[in-house]
Amino acid sequence: MQRLLSGDYPRSRVLGIVLVLILAGLALAPFVFPGTRSLNVAAKICVFILLVASYDLLLGYTGIVSFAHTMFFGLGAYGIGIAATRLGPTWSGLAVGSLAALALSALLSLAIGLLSLRVKTIFFAMITLAVASFFAILASQLSWLTGGEDGLTYKLPELLLPGTKLLEAPLLGVVISGRIVSYYIVFAGALCLFLALLRVVNSPFGRVLQAIRENDFRAEAIGYRSVVYRSAANCLSALAATAAGILYAVWLRYVGPDTTLSLDIMIDILLMVVIGGMGTLYGAVIGATLFVIAQNYLQDLMKLASDAAAGIPLLPSLVHPDRWLLWLGILFVLSVYHFPAGIVGRLRGNK
Amino acid sequence: MSDDALRVPGIDKIPLALIPAIALVALPLIPSLPTWVTLTVAGLAMGMMIFIMASGLTLVFGLMDVMNFAHGAFITIGAFVATSVLIPLAGWTQADSLWLNLGAIIPAILAAMAVAGALGLVFERVIIMPVYGQHLKQILITMGGLIVAEQSIHVIWGPDIIPLPKPATLRGSFIFGDIAIEKYRVVAVIVGLAVFAAMFLLLNRTRIGLLIRAGVEDSEMVESLGYRIRRVFVGVFVAGSALAGLGGVMWALYQETVSSAMGMQVMILIFIVIIIGGLGSVGGCFIGALLVGLVANYVGFLAPKIALGSNILLMVLILLWRPQGLYPVAKR
Numbered sequence: 001m002q003r004l005l006s007g008d009y010p011r012s013r014v015l016g017i018v019l020v021l022i023l024a025g026l027a028l029a030p031f032v033f034p035g036t037r038s039l040n041v042a043a044k045i046c047v048f049i050l051l052v053a054s055y056d057l058l059l060g061y062t063g064i065v066s067f068a069h070t071m072f073f074g075l076g077a078y079g080i081g082i083a084a085t086r087l088g089p090t091w092s093g094l095a096v097g098s099l100a101a102l103a104l105s106a107l108l109s110l111a112i113g114l115l116s117l118r119v120k121t122i123f124f125a126m127i128t129l130a131v132a133s134f135f136a137i138l139a140s141q142l143s144w145l146t147g148g149e150d151g152l153t154y155k156l157p158e159l160l161l162p163g164t165k166l167l168e169a170p171l172l173g174v175v176i177s178g179r180i181v182s183y184y185i186v187f188a189g190a191l192c193l194f195l196a197l198l199r200v201v202n203s204p205f206g207r208v209l210q211a212i213r214e215n216d217f218r219a220e221a222i223g224y225r226s227v228v229y230r231s232a233a234n235c236l237s238a239l240a241a242t243a244a245g246i247l248y249a250v251w252l253r254y255v256g257p258d259t260t261l262s263l264d265i266m267i268d269i270l271l272m273v274v275i276g277g278m279g280t281l282y283g284a285v286i287g288a289t290l291f292v293i294a295q296n297y298l299q300d301l302m303k304l305a306s307d308a309a310a311g312i313p314l315l316p317s318l319v320h321p322d323r324w325l326l327w328l329g330i331l332f333v334l335s336v337y338h339f340p341a342g343i344v345g346r347l348r349g350n351k
Numbered sequence: 352m353s354d355d356a357l358r359v360p361g362i363d364k365i366p367l368a369l370i371p372a373i374a375l376v377a378l379p380l381i382p383s384l385p386t387w388v389t390l391t392v393a394g395l396a397m398g399m400m401i402f403i404m405a406s407g408l409t410l411v412f413g414l415m416d417v418m419n420f421a422h423g424a425f426i427t428i429g430a431f432v433a434t435s436v437l438i439p440l441a442g443w444t445q446a447d448s449l450w451l452n453l454g455a456i457i458p459a460i461l462a463a464m465a466v467a468g469a470l471g472l473v474f475e476r477v478i479i480m481p482v483y484g485q486h487l488k489q490i491l492i493t494m495g496g497l498i499v500a501e502q503s504i505h506v507i508w509g510p511d512i513i514p515l516p517k518p519a520t521l522r523g524s525f526i527f528g529d530i531a532i533e534k535y536r537v538v539a540v541i542v543g544l545a546v547f548a549a550m551f552l553l554l555n556r557t558r559i560g561l562l563i564r565a566g567v568e569d570s571e572m573v574e575s576l577g578y579r580i581r582r583v584f585v586g587v588f589v590a591g592s593a594l595a596g597l598g599g600v601m602w603a604l605y606q607e608t609v610s611s612a613m614g615m616q617v618m619i620l621i622f623i624v625i626i627i628g629g630l631g632s633v634g635g636c637f638i639g640a641l642l643v644g645l646v647a648n649y650v651g652f653l654a655p656k657i658a659l660g661s662n663i664l665l666m667v668l669i670l671l672w673r674p675q676g677l678y679p680v681a682k683r
Contacts, residue, residue: 065490115670121486122418123630126622133619134663141656263615270494323506329498336492337481 004195008202010282015347019282022289026187030180037296043183045292046190047248052272053197053284054240060279061201062233063213065121067266068112068128071135072238074261075108076101076245078139078146081255084154091157098246102239109238113231136261151256160185160250186247193243198281200236209233210279268295271332277342286343291328298324366638366677373642377649385529390648396536398644399543400605402637404598405621406550407591413567413631413680415584417479418486420493422595422621423614424500428470429463429596430603430613431508434515436462444518452518463600464593471592475585497615504611512610515603539601546594547637554633563587567631567680620647623666629676638677 010016022045025032029042051073058064076098083097116127139146146152155161161178174180200206208229211219216226249255259265268291276287299322306320339346374391381387408422436459437444443455478496482488517535524531554560562583565573570580602617603609624643628635643662650661669677 059487063487065487122412122490123626125420125490126418126626130619130623130626130663130666134660138660267494267498270491271498274491274495320506322510323502325498326502326506329495329502333478333492333495333499336488336495340488 005198008198008281012347012349015282015344019285022285030183031174034174039179039183041292041296043186043251045289046186047244047251048272048288048292049285050190050193050247051241051244052269052276052288053194053281054237054244055269056273056278056281056284057197057201057233057237057240059273060283061206061213062209062230063121064230064234065125066128066234067125067263068132069237069241069269070261070263070266071132072105072109072241073245073248073265074135074139075105076242077249077255077260079104079242080246080249081152081154082145084156085152089155089157094157094250101242101246105238105242106235109235110231113234114227132266133263136257136263139261140257147256149257151254151259153254156182156250156253182251186251189243189247193240194281197240201281205229205232271328274332275328275335275342277344278340280341280344283342283344290343294324294328363678366635370638370641370645373645373649377645380653381649385531386652388530389532390652391645392532392536392540394645394648395641396539396543396605396644397647398641399540400598400601401617401620401624401644402543402640403546403601404595404617405624405636405640406546406633407587407594408621409625409628409631409636410563410633411584411588411591412625414563414570414587415483417483417489418493419479420490420618421474421478421497421500423618424497425467425471425592425595425614426599426602426617427504427611427614428500429467429599430609431504432466432596433459433463433600433603434513434609435508437515444516447519449520452520456518460597460600463596467596467599468589468593471589472585474592475588501611501615508611510611512608515607515609517604517607521604535605539605542601550633559583620662623662627666627669627676629678629680631680632676632678635676635678
């Protein structure tokens with residue numbers, strides 16, 4: 001256990017229980033919450049936990065604000081999408097697509113990092129925002145390669161298709177189809193990479209990153225080249241985001257600009273990191289789980305509230321199902337002010 | 352200080368020369384002279400509108416080291432407020448009389464600027480004041496403000512894109528022989544030049560302008576001389592927000608639609624412009640905006656698919672030449 005979590009325990013009983021519940025819920029999702037919609041939600045939670053954790057490596061641990069995280073996420077997804085359309089639904093095709101996406105991400109993140117990480121936080125944020133929006137437009141323009149605005153729908157290897165039945169008889173009342181296999185690939189991939197990220201942030205390397213976040217001048221004076229460390233963190237985080245994109249593409253069997261590259265997703269990631277808690281990877285777990293569940297189920301709840309409030313002026317439009325982001329935005333602003341360590345920091349009783 | 356950010360024209364002429372240089376480079380590439388003139392005017396008009404929106408943001412950054420990622424919200428809100436004024440006055444805007452058109456447009460612009468400015472004041476007090484000096488929190492908090500503002504627009508005006516036709520007298524073009532120039536673009540260039548001239552005079556010829564310039568240079572020194580730089584800053588913030596509102600109205604009339612996402616779309620251009628100009632420099636912002644406008648129109652004509660890419664490329668090239676932007680501000 002010590003080795004698995006890299007010595008970084010939840011340090012709060014409630015947090016520990018919640019994390020175990022989330023893990024158990026995700027591990028048993030196909031059996032405990034049957035149905036297409038809930039399985040979709042569970043897979044999305046897995047992917048976003050990884051994506052948000054990798055973003056936290058940048059934002060929470062290194063103190064860099066990047067808006068290009070969705071670009072790397074999209075690179076991974078498009079890597080699978082393009083490989084599956086061009087090379088056919090084979091395992092080797094998927095491997096080629098993934099490797100190409102990972103290599104491209106590494107190169108691109110190094111280039112961005114070396115060009116602009118020397119400068120201030122704000123400058124980096126602005127540059128990444130411009131580059132990421134350029135990429136989103138590129139993906140929708142190069143329609144011969146990426147399918148344009150419509151995106152790509154593709155086939156995956158036989159084993160992962162919903163029509164494939166692995167067992168004759170249903171197990172615990174659930175048909176073990178290719179969909180379940182896909183889900184467990186996503187789950188296992190996200191879990192392994194999350195633990196790897198946990199290992200990274202608790203290593204000496206992670207400590208240096210935190211030192212740079214707190215006082216980069218001093219870290220430099222002690223003898224750590226902050227540009228090198230920042231670039232490495234940027235690169236690692238980009239690779240993890242690409243991996244998350246690959247898993248997401250395997251799950252969705254579709255890629256498009258709106259599902260992976262849009263600025264809205266970037267804002268979602270920011271919300272998840274900050275509400276969950278910056279500077280702790282467990283915050284990513286809590287943030288992503290809460291957010292994705294809210295995204296999918298809060299609207300139903302708000303619809304009830306909105307119907308109940310019908311007749312009162314303004315109130316129905318404030319609790320209209322499409323306005324859920326308004327409330328999360330307010331929660332976001334409040335949490336940046338009042339609990340910068342987010343829900344996890346709150347649970348740990350931050351001093 | 353040789354690097355004075357605001358005493359721009361007359362000091363470093365090379366960036367100034369870039370604008371005619373780009374226009375001349377484009378001349379042989381574009382098949383006919385009338386097209387070139389049309390594109391150049393379009394580029395200048397676009398640049399002027401971007402400048403109006405971006406100038407407040409860059410000045411706020413120069414003065415107080417605050418980058419407001421929610422600046423786009425003021426643009427959007429300005430456009431929506433103007434729409435609310437213009438739609439009931441549709442009879443006036445569609446009438447073929449300059450005076451009736453102005454009677455509708457001027458109150459709309461004033462309302463947009465007033466609301467955007469007032470919101471700027473609230474925003475500065477409530478959202479930004481607690482996070483001075485903390486860059487990371489500033490970015491996060493202003494992004495949060497942007498989300499809340501965008502969603503509030505949905506609550507008030509609904510999520511749909513609203514069509515906003517130009518006033519009757521501003522439609523159509525001036526025709527000189529083969530050359531057709533849209534009237535609205537000429538108006539945009541005139542308004543942009545007027546804003547730039549007013550800002551230039553204010554910054555260079557008045558006492559308050561002197562304080563602002565001194566604040567950009569060294570705000571602690573100005574404070575220790577007994578001036579309340581904070582008050583100056585709030586004023587600049589409100590003025591910048593009001594200008595964003597004005598820019599929003601002009602941009603919306605130019606596009607003839609209003610949507611809640613428009614602010615964020617323009618923000619990307621604005622960021623590119625500010626980076627090109629040098630963070631905090633108003634003169635650099637002006638030149639950067641014109642460059643971006645021209646390049647976007649020329650490339651949009653020659654190779655429409657890479658229009659936005661061309662702006663990124665322009666930014667990268669300029670940063671390779673001058674890593675701090677065209678007119679670096681001394682203290683950063």
